[in-house]
Amino acid sequence: MTTMAAPSAFDTRALREGIERSDADALLALYADDAELRMVDRKTQPSHPLVMHGLDEIGAMLNDVYSRELSHKLERVVLDGDRLAFMESCRYPDGVQVLVTSVADLRDGRIVDQTSIQAWDEDEQAK
Template sequence: MLAIETLKRALEGRDNRALSEFYADDATLIVMSKDSPPRSPRTISGRTAISAYYDEVCRRDMKHELVAGVADDSHLAFTEACAYPDGTRVFCSAMAELLEGKIKRQTNVQVWDA
């Protein structure tokens, strides 16, 4: 089971390497946001591509806070609040399916300040 405290440290520490290790080699990350609406979400396939995504996110000058999270042997759900220095805020709700302790499929829904 994926430990919420470990996820919290990785997210809040902007630790791309640690975040990437949560995913299975053939994982899928689906991101819905203002730029990727439900009809055409951004789909990122494979741990290497997911790692590149988190590398870009972790390089941004922004603060991440894991607001809440729950996990069992087959699922992980968490919410994350982010803030840029200019005051722009982003909120993310994530739901993931786990297989053998790794994220197999995750869907993130992000809401940005207008």
């Protein structure tokens, strides 16, 4: 008889607190050492996404994003075993908004593979 190991728990509360408190270190702690993150947007399109490997590269991106003058809100989280999906909305002081949707695979309660798609306001009328 084969038994399947129960998936390890991912800390969605830490995800929410990290995002909404702009805490890059708390967010980085949610990633495995060998994690890979792909970012798709207008500049880094699906055929050539920005790919970050490991904690150093992912940490540098998180530090950059969460050091900016932006408000961040975790809008939705879906956790199903070792799969995670979440949506984050961000707002600059001038009113420009950014929306990021991410899907990820988990191992031992940590993100190992993530793809994020982001879109943002680009014209003055969007403010």
